Amino acid sequence: MPITALLLSRRSLLIATIAGAFGVYRRPAAAFAATRAEDLDWSLSNEQWAKCLSPEAYRVLREEGTERPFTSSLNKEKRVGIYHCAGCDLPLFSSAAKFDSGTGWPSFWEPLAGAIQTKVDFKLIIPRSEYHCRRCGGHQGHVFNDGPRPTGKRYCNNGVALTFRPAR
Structure with a gap:
């Protein structure tokens, strides 16, 4: 790669990072879902998601928002069970891996095998x-x-992005 292209890409990254930190940069709507649905049955349009989720769940799950800390009832959930995705009901975490991090969001030290995908966020x-x-x-x-x-x-999980199912 030519040095000028490398410098331009670093400069663009820096500008986008700084703009994102100050809320100036807005990603296009098509980029909101950071990972594509692995299961084609869950590749819904924004309109379809908006119909089946609450406004707050839509903002978090589909627009990568964050709920206010200490607002989720799941922070105090102590029963044995499984935490599922509020969008598609996939089991994500066991209550055995839950702990009180003091951050105001439900926290876990390990997801269930194969339940999540990660990406780097520069917001x-x-x-x-x-x-x-x-x-x-x-x-x-x-x-x-x-x-x-x-x-x-x-x-560190948004509570509105989860549903809890107690063990029987």
């Missing part, structure tokens, strides 16, 4: 690892390296 200038439901591509939250053992990970 706050520094790169973060964002994760989505593997099946429908719905945005769930971000993963950080400050969680408990055994993984050391903290999957």
Whole structure:
């Protein structure tokens, strides 16, 4: 790659990162779902998603929004069970991996095998690892390296992006 192209791409990345941090840069609507639905049955149009989700769930799952901290009833959920994607009902986390991170969002130290996909997010200038439901591509939250053992990970999830099913 020529050095001028490399410099231009770095410059463009820097401008987009700074603009994104200040809320100036808005991605086109087609780019909102960061990962494509793996299952074609869950490749719904924006209109179809809007009909089957609450406005807040739509904003989080389809537009990669974040709910306000300490607003989810799932923060205090202590029963044994499974947390599912609120968009497509795919099981994502076991209650055995849930912990109180004190951040205001339901947090887990490990997802269920094959449940999520990740991508890098530059919305706050520094790169973060964002994760989505593997099946429908719905945005769930971000993963950080400050969680408990055994993984050391903290999957910080939007409560509105989850539904809880207690064990029988």
